[in-house]
Amino acid sequence: MNADRIPDIIIGRLPIYLRALLHMSEKGIQTTSSQELGERVGISAAQIRKDISQFGEFGKQGTGYNISFLVDKLRSILKVDRIWDVALVGAGDMGHALARYQGFTNRGFRIVMIFDNDPAKIGRKAGEFTVEDSAGMTERIRAAGVEVAMITVPAAAAQGVADQLVKAGVKALLNYSPISLSVPPDVKVQHIDPAIHLQRMTYYL
């Protein structure tokens, strides 16, 4: 156990471990080792043991880790042992795809509202939701106490939307717009940009 601040890079690996462990759990596997988990996720066994040991002694010498126990621990550490309400801004193709995405279930998230500023989209359905006018976004989000949001608006609008979301109290932003957002230090941002991910690979081709 370690009371110091845990490095970002370790926190970033925990969701990968969690996903793999849930996958094993669904297949009925009850126990795993750092070795086996490492092979599945492409990370060394030593690193996995070291990462996990930052938070406690969750394994047993000789037998490894009990999967459902470790899943519970990781969920608790990552604070996904609850359901976070998520606001989605941008009801374009990507927004619609996310609105209908099944992958949030059981992983700690649920979209609860969708906004757009296009009159042609407001009032229409996106997944099971009705697209709301982004004019009322700040108040809606603040009133609902939503702290997590996803942005799927065009690049030119993204920073403005981010500013509004921050003002509304959002502390975690998943940005699908192809632009670097600037936010206060207490707000976390993650970027998803398929072109960036592809460009990281073409260097090696």
Added chain:
Amino acid sequence: MNADRIPDIIIGRLPIYLRALLHMSEKGIQTTSSQELGERVGISAAQIRKDISQFGEFGKQGTGYNISFLVDKLRSILKVDRIWDVALVGAGDMGHALARYQGFTNRGFRIVMIFDNDPAKIGRKAGEFTVEDSAGMTERIRAAGVEVAMITVPAAAAQGVADQLVKAGVKALLNYSPISLSVPPDVKVQHIDPAIHLQRMTYYL
């Protein structure tokens, strides 16, 4: 200039620099400094200078970097000074969103074929493409010489699809399925999983 192998972590930052530089370029800015670029992307000036200097002396003391010159250099380094044909596997919501995504243009990529194994989807349109039967996928991809692919199939099917793509000669895989893929060492994989990205932030909430 450095003839050694460039670390992955540096290659991973270059697309971020490139995107920011293109953005500045579109706004008519002609010159920038490591300081200014660093503020835009949230990376220290020293690191940006060090990263860029791995590939040559692209700046000028006193004035900084010429943006269009640096854009050209980065495009060439990342091999996106050409257009890569991309195959898309999975014509669900995410596949459709990617098929219609405008963000690949001018960034080195163009989707050229879309596959699915669902008879209800085969023959239908996705963006400007007609969904093809994934039964003929390996041959189609090999014949077309496609080296880059995106996977948007359900988790249970993803590893099988990846295996087929590898067999077809694909060397760069962008995986939207919520599962860790295992591929030979000469094949690059990048993962996009919104739940993973969100879980990286909830720890801090």
Added chain:
DNA sequence: TAGATTGTTAATCGATTAACAATC
């Protein structure tokens, strides 16, 4: 017990930062 595997330490490796001479 014998074998397996953890948690942890120390060693190694790699990345970032600070500082500054060079120079535009």
Added chain:
DNA sequence: TAGATTGTTAATCGATTAACAATC
């Protein structure tokens, strides 16, 4: 010229790996 900013070196900082005692 004076001011600004690069490219690079050395120092610092942090992350990964190897190894192994502890122990299930």
